Amino acid sequence: MSNEELDSRLGPLSNRDRPGKLVCVRLREWDPATASAEEIAGWLDLYNDVMSADLPDDPRWNDDQLREYLVVTMPDERRTWWLVQDDDGTILGYAGLLVLSDLGVLELYVRPRVRGTGVGRFLLRAVADQAATEHFSSLGVEVVGGTPSATFYSSYGFGHVYTEMRSILSLSTVDWAHVAEMAEALVSGYVVQVHEGDLPDDLLPAYAEAKQVRRANPTGDMELRPSSYDTDRLRASLQCLNQRGLRPYIVVAVHERTGVVAGLTELVVPAQHPTRADQYDTIVVPTHNSYGLGRAIKARMLLELREREPQLREVQTWHATDRQELAQVNKELGFVADREWREYEVDTDELASRVSGA
Ligand SMILES: CC(C)(COP(=O)(O)OP(=O)(O)OC[C@H]1O[C@@H](n2cnc3c(N)ncnc32)[C@H](O)[C@@H]1OP(=O)(O)O)[C@@H](O)C(=O)NCCC(=O)NCCS
DSSP states (O other), X not given: OXXXXXXXXXXXXXHHHSTTOOOOEEEEEEOTTTOOHHHHHHHHHHXXXXXHHHOTTSOOOOOTTHHHHHHOOOTTEEEEXXXXXXXXXXXXXXXXXXXXXXXXXXXXXXXXXGXXXXXXXXXXXXXXXXXXXXTOSEEEEEEETTSTHHHHHHTTTOEEEEEEEEEEEEXXXXXXXXXXXXXXXXXXXXXXXXXXXXXXXXXXXXXXHHHHHHHHSOOSSOOSSOOOOSHHHHHXXXXXXXXXXXXXXXXXXXXXXXXXXXXXXXXXXXXXSTTEEEEEEEEEOGGGTTSXXXXXXXXXXXXXXXXXXXXXXEXXXXXXXXXXXXXXXXXXXXXXXXXXEEEEEEEHHHHHXXXXXX
């Protein structure tokens, strides 16, 4: 679709919005590293506008370390951004393409009041052109259940590959005495360590070894949120999280006799929405299963957060819908299923033909 064609589709809607005003839109590549403070604020305004429409119960974001959040990636990753703005500079939509080796991961949001006018397709075409230039074989995207995204992506040939359920724990509902019992019910032979912000160097090799378990038991997802399996990548990953304003907390169960990391649970408290934490990996190494380690370390994490992050109200976690082990622990802690998070994938040649032919 040409820029002109998009203008003509947006015109009537925008004119209804602001009678008598001719509205033009333009698409351009955007670099949040050099963007003005006003543009960063404009991005935040768009993001919160989208959240209000699609995830009204989620906390709104603030601008704390927001530029760093948008700019910083892992050393071997990079991200390209595009904006669609109207003639006043208001951001109507944005797309981001994160490149992880030969896989591109897309995010694309359009302001609710201009949806259905072609902005999404306009942005998707820019992403498809870039993907073709870079010769990716496929593009992945996370689609939030109950939003218009599933229909949008399906209409461009994206196929559903994997589903996770998001669950939310409201800390006001937690039975803290029970959680303390869960944390204390640790079998002998293991010791629990709590780390905030970083991991000590001497723990990194054992920690990376434990993370290999996820590799050996693939969940079936496309690794849109990849784990770090070696010490250098782990170190880089922790540094990246801190720079992006995502404060990491890690609770590990160490097997005393061997020194191996038998279980771990990771969580971040984002500066951009510090009342809601994001759970990352929880792993119990199979030879240490059935001792209640997962239960004990997740309970301990909650107790630590209560002390160290008094502003925290909720924790959100995602787990595969066909995996019951952690679902049981989460239920006992008080997590409540919220909505599905689905991964979609498209072959880039297929996408290119669909967006240009649409
Ligand atoms: C999905 C999204 C990007 C679509 O953007 P958009 O600008 O409205 O899409 P377009 O107007 O370019 O539509 C392109 C095509 O997608 C399809 N489509 C888009 N929205 C649709 C809907 N609600 N119902 C049915 N089809 C839809 C149509 O096939 C449309 O083709 P058409 O123009 O021939 O009718 C937009 O709704 C959005 O930003 N959603 C965010 C949802 C989300 O994930 N929120 C949570 C994160 S905080």
